[in-house]
Amino acid sequence: MIKLDFSLAVFLYLATSVITILAAWIYFEQRRYIKRRDLTKDLLRKCDVCTYVYVDSHRENFSTCPQCGSYNVVNMS
C-alpha cells in the first residue's frame, strides 16, 4: 500500500477536483462557442447595395435590407 501524508492526500484530492472542473468548463464553453458561431454564420446577411450587415431570422431565399430596403438574394450553398 502506498503511504500518503494527510496533507498530500488533501492536496491531490483538491487538485484533481479543480482540474476536472476546469476541463469540464473549457469543454462546455467550447461547445457553446461553436454552436453560437454556426448559428450566427447562418443568420448574418450583408446587403449587396449598402453593405449593411443584418440578422435575417426568417431564413428565406430573399431578404430585405433594413437599412436601404433593397432585396438581397441569399446564397444557399
Ligand SMILES: [Zn+2]
Ligand atoms: Zn442595404
